[in-house]
Amino acid sequence: MKPSYLEDEHSIRSWLLTTDHKRIGILYMVSITVFFFIGGAAATLMRIELLTPPGDLVTSTTYNKLFTIHGVVMVWFFLIPSIPTVLGNFLVPMMIGARDVAFPRLNLASWYLFMGGAAFALWAIVSGGVDTGWTFYTPYSSTYANGHVIAMATGIFIAGFGSIATGLNFIVTIHKMRAPGLTWFRLPLFIWTIYTTSIILVLATPVLAITLLLMALERAFGVGIFNPAMGGDPLLFQHLFWFYSHPAVYIMILPGMGVTSELIACFSRQRLFGYRYVAYASVAIAVLGFLVWGHHLFVSSQSIYAGMVFSVLSFLVSVPSAIKVFNWTATLYRGSIWLQTPLLYALGFLGLFTIGGLTGLFLAALAVDVHLSDTYFVIAHFHYIMVGGMVMAYLGGLHFWWPKISGRMYPEALAKLSALFIFAGFNLTFFPQFLLGYLGMPRRYHAYAPEFQVLNVLSTAGASILAIGYLLPLSYFLWSLRYGRKAEPNPWQATGLEWTTPSPPPTDNFDVTPIVTEEAYNYAP
Amino acid sequence: MIASVSFPLLPERASDFAGSVDAIFFALLAVCGLIIFGICAAVVIFCVRYRRGSPAVHATLRGSSLPLEIAWTSATFLVFVAIFIWAAVVYFRMSRPPANAAEIHVVAKQWMWKLQHPNGRREINELHLQIGEPVKLVMTSQDVIHDFFVPAFRAKQDVLPSRYTVQWFTPTRVGKYHLFCAEYCGMDHSHMGGWIHVLESAEYARWLASGDVTESVVAAGARLFVARGCSGCHAPNAAVRAPPLNGIYRKPIALKDGGVVIADEQYLHDSILLPNRQITAGYDPVMPTYEGQLNEEEVMQLVTYIRSLGEGGTR
Amino acid sequence: MSSVKHYLQILAALLALLALTVAVAFVNLGPFNTPFAMFISLAKGALIVFFFMNMRRETPLVRLVGGAGLFWLGILIALAMSDYLTR
Amino acid sequence: MNVSPGIAHQFDDAGQQREAATLGMWVFLATEVLFFSAMFLGYTVYRVSYPRAFADAAQHTLLVVGTMNTAVLLLSSFVMVLAVRAAEQRRRFSLAGLLALTALLGAVFLVIKGFEYAQEIREGLLPGANFHIASSQPEHARMFFYLYFLMTGVHALHVFIGVLLLGGFALRALFTRRIAAMGTAVDLLGLYWHFVDTVWVFLFPLIYLIARHP
């Protein structure tokens, strides 16, 4: 038998110069885990500060740097790369029956770009920080802020090109490298979501790059494109930023939806209900997602007519999400449900994403957003989707494919317990924030009015549970590498080409190129 | 450490919009609550009933059902459209200040709010209002973007440098309410707040008359108009040829390079600070810029004074 | 593959369009100068894309990708201008 | 597994490899369009807001030079097409020569652009401490020049990268042992070069042709 991709070669060099998509996936996994804990540490400090109304633990400037670090690191260095680069890199070629992605060297280059960008960002953090918030609004960022705004922007700029390269690679791979017989409507839904995510990566990220470049030029050389004092318009920055960043929130959810589709189908032993509609819904989200960015500008003095257009389009883009939610639920009906840890996470995703999405409707409703904009309601909205949705999906996917990735089983009982722990901690952390937001507590507040304290204490209590919850999988995954039970090729009796290879797979994935003759999720009861 | 165990779960409702916004909010809450409850219930029931090895019927490979997809898609869509329209109508109302609203000037700067009433009474980080009287805030910033947010009024609007933004509301309940800055603006963003006091009419009148009211906003503008040399050019008999400013407000102005603009507040503001931005037809660009010489408060006073000289053109 | 002569014709057309657009710029078309100039640019762009870049021989997929770039450019400008033009 | 020369291990055959590369290039070009589009949006916004100032400012651009440069780029695109042809016909020396000629034309473009910039800087049109312009709205005319230098600068950077690549490819064509393997690469380089040309075709009227009529 051929050696697995893990055992092929052992030197550090063989890892750092690898072009094997599976190893690159592992490189990403290790790096983003580090960033998650950096972002998490910032969150921890913020939550501790928010235990009491006055700003007594850290200074206001430090607090402002903390949420900037938290936002930047979590968005660009953890959540955007999370599922696409870790699970996507590992699984896309395997799921479509290919030996590798279309451009393996470009794939490695993406990781180096990502790490290069991260180096700049970390340097900016360590050498004094940045206090603009992750949104870098001008003229604050370009004229008034102290700190290493330019270094931070450079980091995001460079990492952005890594994202573009990854997206390009996936698009070409999915178009050109599918195994014979693997038609579009036989693809696993995970592939559909990675494909649509890639479209967003490729079309949106360049706009962020140039926008940050203009902002940095304004800061460094006084170029006045966004500077009202020089005839520029700060709203233009906001338009450009959100032209990227709203589609980017779909980069941060579509892959999670893909994982959820895989998990729900596998663990209820059914073909995913309404497969085609769920696939189309992904495309609809990716395309329509580009038309709604102005819903972040409802109180910014954008024209009210533009506001109405963006509002109605925001409702429109929610329809395909609704389609997905209903189809997932329907898949469970009359299934044969096997409540393993991955399914627990998938169901957690389903519930929490729906709550997050539904509260997005509150924000898309114009008059209501006037009250809720820039309050903790928004914070709760997106943490429900990004942490409750995407992070849950990422963890669910990790558990599901861990046997394939590592060749070992994780401890099931402990994993179930951790999943419940995370679920409980999550809700305790972020549910009170909805109430805080409706009460009117603004976000990015280092000190707050005393009547908000009780809810903030609850939130902090939840965050500490959550922190422990996240440390658990980290520890037992590491533990399982050595002590875990050896995994069979297909421990879940799942369909999908990746399960036809040994666990862990050999470097070339398949001895012979598989030929596909059936639809995805062809489960027998 | 914890100040009090009893704490509010809903914000106070102290403006006419508060009720409208809350109505939409609770309608949304009801619809969404129903949906999330339905989905969670379905998930739990299915997971129990169809658990592996249960005696229930397990059917597989059902594929899909087009009628079902159409049904839930169109139902969702209709609900969405209804919510959109409702919220848009209220939003539209929020953005149309009534003509009789008293005008209060707001200048934001890192990290304080400076306000001025029509009669000249100034306040910092505090705003006294009369119950039942609509007010319109004309706001600008001297540095970065801020946001004037009064949760009890459900009112919020960004305040931008070099731009006038407007919001309005009618206070409906006597009391003291939070004012927050809701757009991140740097170090002391979280301390850039204060209080809105809503008073009974009599008390408000007493408050308004007290304090350092030396001159009304219009009077201050008139004083500046002379003191800063505007009248040297713009007075009818001045040596320099400059456009007369009587009745200019809301008048269509023909510009030198073709094109016509309506002389609204923003135009007057820019004419003073950046006179070269738009040159009036028939005049030489000799007006000096007052950028850096007048602050935004003074400009607002001048603009108000010019407006007081009469309104021209068609509305 | 096309002949050199064919490509020469395209080049000639491009240069002619260039001359045309410069010449027309000196004629007062009222509000239509810029639209006309953009129209000629589109024509030139189309010649380059379809003949020099061989788009006319490409698969539908590649055409879709090329079109997507343009379409998304349109989205950005159209929706952002929907704000600026109705303020 | 088939291990044949010139085909990377992840591909089954040369056709698949070629198609993948072409698709990849087009996707990259779509990215590039969006990269420029942010600047085009900025241009549109400010041109609509300050039409007169843009008209004033554009009078200071050098129309003759700009037209000449457009012609140079169009010509270079034509030569590039011939280079692609030569690559397909595996004519080593014409390929090298044509690539070099394309690079040369690109370099000519850059040199002309350089002189143009120099002239403009001498006239004080580069926004900064020395900026001055005879316009009734110098502030907004300055916005035009911000955008002008940004857009042409980013474009020139693309030309510069193209020239380097073209030069490198010309050398490779001379010395490579397997000229046949260069076909796809030259094709892709051609796509890039034509794209850069196309961007200029749109920049040209937006910069040089505003309000030229009396």
Ligand code: HEA
């Ligand atoms: C992964 C991330 C993610 C996702 C997927 C979404 C999804 C959505 N978001 Fe969210 N959003 C963010 C991340 C995300 N958002 C972030 C980070 C911010 C703040 C940025 C900042 O300022 O820092 C934000 C802010 C934000 C705002 C601006 C708030 C403000 O600052 O004033 C708005 C306003 O419209 C909004 C709306 C929406 C909507 C309508 C969706 C929709 O796509 C949701 C669709 C899903 C559903 C609707 C649920 C399923 C539907 C059903 C079950 C249907 C049945 C329902 C009925 C019939 C009623 N979001």
Ligand code: HEA
């Ligand atoms: C993208 C993903 C993402 C993720 C995963 C998270 C995760 C979390 N976030 Fe989030 N958050 C954002 C994205 C994200 N966030 C963004 C974009 C903003 C807006 C920023 C801005 O305004 O600019 C924001 C803002 C934000 C705020 C608002 C700050 C403010 O406006 O003042 C808060 C407050 O509670 C918060 C809390 C949390 C918590 C408790 C978690 C938890 O889920 C985190 C749990 C993880 C841990 C707790 C790590 C566990 C590890 C340890 C405990 C080890 C610690 C080690 C040491 C201390 C050495 N976040």
Ligand code: CUA
């Ligand atoms: Cu002012 Cu925040």
Ligand SMILES: [Cu+2]
């Ligand atoms: Cu959004």
